[in-house]
Amino acid sequence: MIGRIRQLIRKAPPRKETVDINRAIREVIELTRGETVKHGASVQTQLADGLPFIEGDRVELQQVLLNLVINAIEAMSDVSDGAREVLISTGNADADCVLVTVRDSGPGFAPDSTPEHVFASFYTTKPTGLGMGLSICRSIVEAHGGRLWANANEPRGAIFQFTVLAHQKVQAVAERHCVQGRRAG
Numbered sequence: 001m002i003g004r005i006r007q008l009i010r011k012a013p014p015r016k017e018t019v020d021i022n023r024a025i026r027e028v029i030e031l032t033r034g035e036t037v038k039h040g041a042s043v044q045t046q047l048a049d050g051l052p053f054i055e056g057d058r059v060e061l062q063q064v065l066l067n068l069v070i071n072a073i074e075a076m077s078d079v080s081d082g083a084r085e086v087l088i089s090t091g092n093a094d095a096d097c098v099l100v101t102v103r104d105s106g107p108g109f110a111p112d113s114t115p116e117h118v119f120a121s122f123y124t125t126k127p128t129g130l131g132m133g134l135s136i137c138r139s140i141v142e143a144h145g146g147r148l149w150a151n152a153n154e155p156r157g158a159i160f161q162f163t164v165l166a167h168q169k170v171q172a173v174a175e176r177h178c179v180q181g182r183r184a185g
Contacts, residue, residue, distance in 0.1 A: 015056075015057040015058075015059075015060075016055055016056065016057070017055070017056070017057070017058055018053045018054075018055055018167055019053060019054050019055070019056055019058045019061060020051075020053055021051060021053075021054055021061070021090055021098055021100060021164070022047040022048075022051060022090055024058060024061055024062050024065065025045065025047065025065060025088055025090065025100070026045075026047075027062065028062050028065040028066050028069060029043050029045070029069070029088070031066060032066065032069050032070060032073065035070060035073050035074075036073060036086075039073050039074070039076065039077045039084065040084055041073050041076055041084035041085065041086060042083070042084065042085050042086070043069065043073075043085075043086045043087075043088065044085065044086070044087050044088070045087070045088050045089065046087065046088075046089040046090075047088075047089065047090045048089075048090045048091045048092070051090055051091070051092065051098055052092075052098065052166035052167055053166070053167040054098055054144070054164045054165065054166060054167055055165070055167045056144040056164060057140075057144070060140045060143075060144075061140070061144065061164070063136075063137075063140065064137045064140050064141060064148075064162065065088075065100070065102075067133045067134070067136075067137050068102040068137065068160050069086060069088070069102060071133065071134070071160075072086045072102055072103075072104035072106060072158070072160075073086060073104075075104060075106035075107060075157075075158065076104055076105060076106040076107075076157075078107065079105065079106055079107065082105060082156075083105060084105060084106075085104070085105045086102065086103070086104050086105075087101075087102075087103045087104075088100070088101065088102050088103075089101045089103070092166075093163045096165060096166055097146065097163040097164065097165055097166060098163065098164050098165075098166055099161060099162075099163050100161065100162050100163075100164070101159060101160070101161045102159070102160045102161075103153050103157065103158075103159045103160075104153065104157045104158055104159075105153070105156060105157045106156070106157050106158060107156065107157075108152050108153065108156050108157050108158050134148075137162075141162045141163075141164065144164050144165065145164065145165040146162055146163040146164040146165065147162065147163050148160070148161070148162040149161055149162075
């Protein structure tokens with residue numbers, strides 16, 4: 001784990017393997033089952049069938065998912081009215097990307113804050129938080145050629161979404177980048 005964090009800090013490229021994102025999500029849900037029960041929450045899924053595989057580091061992508069799910073569960077722990085629900089969904093963002101969405105029914109973002117603030121290093125709303133989790137998540141997703149962002153969930157809660165390049169597009173994008181790099185040099 002420490003070695004993987006060092007690689008991330010050094011901006012080493014992620015390990016490349018073919019990943020079934022739906023399977024990776026199911027594994028993370030199993031890992032978080034204890035926290036889910038402890039906080040009186042439920043985790044539901046709407047996982048799209050027939051999604052293309054993605055190419056990337058399975059462990060790093062699962063770290064992103066784990067962080068988003070645990071954050072959602074912990075954010076809902078103080079909710080006294082209504083259900084404490086996390087919904088994880090997947091789908092095609094466009095022809096080149098797979099979209100993952102983690103939606104919760106927690107308190108949402110602070111009134112004096114924007115969703116973008118949560119990605120700043122050392123920003124935290126937790127008494128014992130370091131404020132690095134979402135910043136690291138964004139770095140991981142970007143290292144996989146994707147994007148991570150957040151929005152308010154109406155009527156309450158937060159939505160975190162990220163895209164990752166589909167497997168068949170990763171090589172084509174890398175080849176275009178290499179060709180462009182040779183032309184520039």
